[in-house]
Amino acid sequence: MMQPVTPLVPSQAGVTAGTAADASPWLLRPCQDTAQQARELALELADRLRAAIDARGQALLAVSGGKSPLALFAELRRQELAWDRVTVLLADERCVPDGHPDSNGTLVREQLLQECAAAARWQPFFTTLPSQPSSDWSEAELDCLADSANQQLAALPWPLDLLVLGMGEDAHTASLFPAAPGLARALESEQRVAWVRPATAPHARLTLTLPTLLAARAIYLPLSGERKRAVFDQACRAASAEAPISLVLHRALQPVQVWLAP
Numbered sequence: 464m465m466q467p468v469t470p471l472v473p474s475q476a477g478v479t480a481g482t483a484a485d486a487s488p489w490l491l492r493p494c495q496d497t498a499q500q501a502r503e504l505a506l507e508l509a510d511r512l513r514a515a516i517d518a519r520g521q522a523l524l525a526v527s528g529g530k531s532p533l534a535l536f537a538e539l540r541r542q543e544l545a546w547d548r549v550t551v552l553l554a555d556e557r558c559v560p561d562g563h564p565d566s567n568g569t570l571v572r573e574q575l576l577q578e579c580a581a582a583a584r585w586q587p588f589f590t591t592l593p594s595q596p597s598s599d600w601s602e603a604e605l606d607c608l609a610d611s612a613n614q615q616l617a618a619l620p621w622p623l624d625l626l627v628l629g630m631g632e633d634a635h636t637a638s639l640f641p642a643a644p645g646l647a648r649a650l651e652s653e654q655r656v657a658w659v660r661p662a663t664a665p666h667a668r669l670t671l672t673l674p675t676l677l678a679a680r681a682i683y684l685p686l687s688g689e690r691k692r693a694v695f696d697q698a699c700r701a702a703s704a705e706a707p708i709s710l711v712l713h714r715a716l717q718p719v720q721v722w723l724a725p
């Protein structure tokens with residue numbers, strides 16, 4: 464059944480529910496611009512981390528890579544909280560060596576784990592990779608890498624306290640890419656991590672699986688730009704593996720908080 468498209472009508476708090484009929488509606492937060500989005504989202508994420516630490520003595524934070532989160536990371540790393548009780552990991556990683564310009568892990572270490580946030584514990588998906596480029600890796604090699612990541616991550620205090628997602632203009636989120644080899648397993652696996660080999664983007668990837676994403680205690684999706692807004696509007700209509708972000712929006716255990724900037 465088609466879901467109604469969510470109108471953007473801010474409530475008094477500036478947050479609106481996604482759909483009245485949806486069991487886990489997303490929440491919309493309109494922002495004036497990306498600077499305000501980053502500033503206010505960082506304050507909210509810091510409050511969430513403090514609350515998790517108060518409740519459970521520690522916090523598990525997963526962040527996304529790509530180009531969008533730079534302003535958010537610059538604001539978040541300055542927030543004063545008990546960062547030494549926070550473990551930071553990625554929602555997804557490109558299978559490239561540490562220091563590569565496309566490495567999400569390098570981005571997080573250089574842009575987020577600085578200033579106050581330098582005290583956080585960093586949990587990478589991998590530390591070493593096969594020597595040839597990931598485009599040449601066999602499925603057995605990718606299985607091996609995902610198995611090793613699952614072992615590394617097994618001892619973390621799941622579920623995620625806080626998950627900050629991104630979204631591509633092809634409706635991928637984390638590294639759940641539409642129609643990609645590996646996607647079917649990443650959507651269903653009971654493991655934390657699976658591999659995906661996107662046809663439309665460089666590098667094989669490791670990604671948190673859909674069940675792992677959906678179980679997060681809080682999920683934020685900051686978006687900006689008309690093209691991403693159009694993709695998001697489409698994803699609101701129905702849950703479909705052709706638009707993996709829609710699976711998160713429609714099925715997350717907690718309403719996804721979507722922060723929309725022009």
Ligand SMILES: O=C1O[C@H](COP(=O)(O)O)[C@@H](O)[C@H](O)[C@H]1O
Binds near residue numbers: 532567636
């Ligand atoms: O490849 C990826 O893309 C998405 C979106 O990236 P952006 O550059 O459009 O912000 C990102 O969320 C994901 O972590 C990354 O690996």
